[in-house]
Amino acid sequence: MQRTAEAVLIPVGALCAALLLFGVFMLLVGKDPLQVYALIYKGGFGSSFAWQSTLARAAPMTLTALCAAIPAQAGLVIIGAEGALLLGGLAAAAVGSSVAGAPLLVQVCMALAAMVVGGAWVMLAGALRHLRGVNETISSLLLNYIAIALFNHLVEGPLRDPASLNKPSTLPIGEVNMLGNFPGLDVHLGLAFGVVFCLLCWVLVRHTSVGFALRIVGGNVRAARLAGLPVGLLLLGACGLGGAAAGLAGMVEVAAVHGAANASLVAGYGYAGVLVSFIARHNPLAVLPVALLLGGIAASGGQLQRHLDLPDASVLVLQGIAFMTILAAESLRGKLRWFTPAEA
Amino acid sequence: MAVDAAQALGLWGVPLAVFGGAIRASTPFIFVSLGECLTEKSGRINLGLEGTLVMGAMGGYGVSYLTGNPWLGVLAAGLAGCLLGLLHGVVCSLPRVNDIAVGIGLMLLGTGVAFFLGKPFVQPRAPILPALHLGAWSSIAQVRAALEVNVLFVIGALLAVLLHWGFVNTRVGLVVRMVGDSADAARAMGYSVGRVRILSTAAGGFLAGVGGSFLSLYYPGSWNEGLSSGQGLMAVALVIFARWSPLRCFFAALLFGGMGALGPALQSVGVTSGYYLFNAAPYVLTLVIMAASCSPRRTLAGAPGELSVTR
Numbered sequence: 001m002q003r004t005a006e007a008v009l010i011p012v013g014a015l016c017a018a019l020l021l022f023g024v025f026m027l028l029v030g031k032d033p034l035q036v037y038a039l040i041y042k043g044g045f046g047s048s049f050a051w052q053s054t055l056a057r058a059a060p061m062t063l064t065a066l067c068a069a070i071p072a073q074a075g076l077v078i079i080g081a082e083g084a085l086l087l088g089g090l091a092a093a094a095v096g097s098s099v100a101g102a103p104l105l106v107q108v109c110m111a112l113a114a115m116v117v118g119g120a121w122v123m124l125a126g127a128l129r130h131l132r133g134v135n136e137t138i139s140s141l142l143l144n145y146i147a148i149a150l151f152n153h154l155v156e157g158p159l160r161d162p163a164s165l166n167k168p169s170t171l172p173i174g175e176v177n178m179l180g181n182f183p184g185l186d187v188h189l190g191l192a193f194g195v196v197f198c199l200l201c202w203v204l205v206r207h208t209s210v211g212f213a214l215r216i217v218g219g220n221v222r223a224a225r226l227a228g229l230p231v232g233l234l235l236l237g238a239c240g241l242g243g244a245a246a247g248l249a250g251m252v253e254v255a256a257v258h259g260a261a262n263a264s265l266v267a268g269y270g271y272a273g274v275l276v277s278f279i280a281r282h283n284p285l286a287v288l289p290v291a292l293l294l295g296g297i298a299a300s301g302g303q304l305q306r307h308l309d310l311p312d313a314s315v316l317v318l319q320g321i322a323f324m325t326i327l328a329a330e331s332l333r334g335k336l337r338w339f340t341p342a343e344a
Numbered sequence: 345m346a347v348d349a350a351q352a353l354g355l356w357g358v359p360l361a362v363f364g365g366a367i368r369a370s371t372p373f374i375f376v377s378l379g380e381c382l383t384e385k386s387g388r389i390n391l392g393l394e395g396t397l398v399m400g401a402m403g404g405y406g407v408s409y410l411t412g413n414p415w416l417g418v419l420a421a422g423l424a425g426c427l428l429g430l431l432h433g434v435v436c437s438l439p440r441v442n443d444i445a446v447g448i449g450l451m452l453l454g455t456g457v458a459f460f461l462g463k464p465f466v467q468p469r470a471p472i473l474p475a476l477h478l479g480a481w482s483s484i485a486q487v488r489a490a491l492e493v494n495v496l497f498v499i500g501a502l503l504a505v506l507l508h509w510g511f512v513n514t515r516v517g518l519v520v521r522m523v524g525d526s527a528d529a530a531r532a533m534g535y536s537v538g539r540v541r542i543l544s545t546a547a548g549g550f551l552a553g554v555g556g557s558f559l560s561l562y563y564p565g566s567w568n569e570g571l572s573s574g575q576g577l578m579a580v581a582l583v584i585f586a587r588w589s590p591l592r593c594f595f596a597a598l599l600f601g602g603m604g605a606l607g608p609a610l611q612s613v614g615v616t617s618g619y620y621l622f623n624a625a626p627y628v629l630t631l632v633i634m635a636a637s638c639s640p641r642r643t644l645a646g647a648p649g650e651l652s653v654t655r
Contacts, residue, residue: 029460029461077442077444077445079448128631128634128635130640131640132634132635132638132639132640133638133639133640133641134631134634134635134638135634135638137391137444137448138391138577138580138581138584138634139631139634141391141577142577142578142581142627142630142631143631145573145574145577145624145627146624146627146628146631149620149621149623149624149627150620150621150624152620152623153618153619153620153621156620157617157618157620271452274448275452278445310460311459311460311463313455313456313457313459313460313463313569314456314460315456316452316455316456316459316460317453317456317457317460318456319452319456320395320449320450320452320453320454320455320456320457321453323448323449323452323453324431324435324446324449324450324453327435327441327442327445327446327449328435328438328441330438330440330441331438331439331440331441333440
């Protein structure tokens with residue numbers, strides 16, 4: 001009980017500290033912090049329109065967060081969600097514009113293609129780690145840059161729709177193949193993908209023997225080897241699953257928002273997902289509320305820009321500050337007397 | 345005349361442009377990798393130098409615009425980088441804080457603050473750094489362009505030699521290496537591990553900031569949000585490639601700069617397809633080099649013993 005309270009209160013406290021520091025920053029550049037907070041609330045959660053835009057941003061973030069959270073169970077720090085999202089979205093667009101059939105069939109094909117491509121991409125980092133001992137954080141980050149180059153090459157070259165003049169895009173997947181909205185709401189179905197994927201991953205990690213084995217690998221690789229666990233397979237699987245989630249995020253963005261793959265996909269959801277995963281302490285269930293919160297902050301960027309004339313990078317600043325305070329707060333864990341069980 | 349020369353050079357223009365590009369584009373690599381090398385020698389890795397680089401580019405350009413003196417801009421860029429390095433060093437000194445994760449956070453924070461504060465400087469033109477015309481003897485325009493060297497490049501080259509000498513021959517260099525190789529030994533000798541690492545990270549941040557100012561104050565020579573293409577990040581891999589030797593860092597930086605110049609050079613002689621793929625060349629090179637030089641069974645030769653990425 002106290003452990004749970006600690007696990008919740010420390011990140012929440014750190015987020016509050018981040019908001020305070022952001023307020024000080026705003027004060028320094030001559031803006032009223034209270035007005036900024038009010039606008040963040042209003043832009044993220046203040047109206048049904050704000051909620052819709054928050055949820056639309058939270059949907060890809062839940063999926064990209066899993067790309068960091070699942071490998072983290074096995075002790076890997078993977079930040080390759082951005083690349084997996086791009087290539088997954090590209091694969092989805094390529095499949096969606098070329099496969100003919102019932103919309104549901106096309107959508108399933110798109111999702112599968114996106115997950116396979118995204119999963120394979122992140123698996124590269126896992127394989128390099130396992131086979132060659134290459135640090136997975138650096139390799140996944142490099143893979144992001146390679147993915148962006150590959151994405152640009154394909155979108156402006158072989159896969160380009162000749163009709164897209166100013167903004168190179170792939171062929172559109174077609175209106176009928178777009179993911180619809182929840183009945184009666186203006187929120188696209190991609191959110192359901194994220195929620196279901198998070199729940200499944202939570203069950204996998206916490207309530208199956210595979211998840212347990214994964215956490216042993218994360219805790220102590222040598223012990224896992226001695227216990228006869230297939231370490232390489234588990235590492236690759238975790239990376240593949242995480243990459244599949246990020247690829248699916250790309251498919252959601254293509255099939256529910258943009259209708260084709262173009263430069264709009266490069267929106268930083270991959271990096272935001274890493275932040276979400278760290279705040280959620282890599283717990284797939286905690287990813288959901290955290291993604292909602294950060295989605296709200298991202299959604300409020302427009303409000304800040306319109307009403308206070310702040311650059312859109314202010315959201316990036318707040319995210320950066322939040323990341324630092326969350327990490328610094330980790331050192332408080334177990335230090336606060338109130339949380340420590342009496343017998344310890 | 346220039347056109348004639350270009351035709352006379354023909355395809356030879358490509359290696360020449362790559363050579364010139366190596367000199368021009370390698371300077372940020374030199375500074376960032378030397379900074380990263382210094383930080384890693386003390387046993388800590390700073391993945392956030394990308395943020396530091398962008399911050400330095402913005403700060404350098406802003407101060408140069410406001411004061412009219414590009415060298416003050418370079419100094420300001422270094423100080424901004426120093427502050428970010430200090431932040432990284434202090435946060436990492438807290439117990440149970442992962443230096444890789446802090447680096448990612450710093451990358452977000454540095455680019456965020458730089459984009460935020462740099463908004464007003466996207467339009468105006470700031471005075472930029474002068475070039476040394478080492479190619480003035482030649483009548484061929486491309487040769488002259490390739491031999492236009494910036495003072496910062498020369499300083500970077502000297503710095504690489506100085507750092508190499510310092511690590512081997514000075515007391516400070518020895519202390520930094522000891523802290524990086526065995527924290528226990530350093531503690532036993534009465535040195536504060538935390539303080540040495542914080543100072544090394546701050547000094548490394550200073551160098552990375554200076555490297556960033558080269559981007560905005562010389563080449564490409566303006567400030568915008570797409571200025572850095574991951575040089576700060578590649579520096580981490582570059583230091584591993586150079587096996588933690590400042591001298592090898594310098595040559596590796598030249599190699600990376602040349603790789604980056606390959607795409608535009610080929611484009612200028614008419615090879616336009618695959619332009620984006622050539623842009624990815626440095627990243628692919630880094631990945632291949634890391635895959636070839638790392639091994640799952642042993643730590644890399646020359647790696648500081650306390651470094652988390654190689655353990």
